[in-house]
Amino acid sequence: MLLEIKENPAPVLRQKNVKIKDPLAPEIQELILNMFETMHQAQGVGLAASQVGFNLRLCVIEVEEELYTLINPKITAKSRKKILLDEGCLSFPGIFLPIARATQVQVRYLDQAGKPQKIKADGLLARALQHEIDHLDGVLFIDRLKKSKTKDSKQK
């Protein structure tokens, strides 16, 4: 089932997202399927539960035809090295902004079966992970734009 994607400034995007206690609960499993369907249809790389109206620590990502379901994800390590690239968000249709992100991250999470997983990612996957996990903390990419800009101007 396709879900409605909430666009900025929908309050749900800024609200607290709670941990999922039972990843195998039927309503969570159904939400995951619906989020993948909604993300595909919108041709997105990632989608967080808050973007479809659920304040849960859950996001889905598709990079290079690989699907990731991340339940209660946490970034455990991040490279110091950052890269500035144009980034978009399904809650900001048609807007692409240069955002600085760590080139590499390590993330711990529960997969769709509720199994603990650990990944080390770079490239687009590293960027998508940082973007989506930000959503779970109510942080939107426009917030990072300000920070990137401030940093750049300080360096100059």
Ligand code: NI
């Ligand atoms: Ni987004």
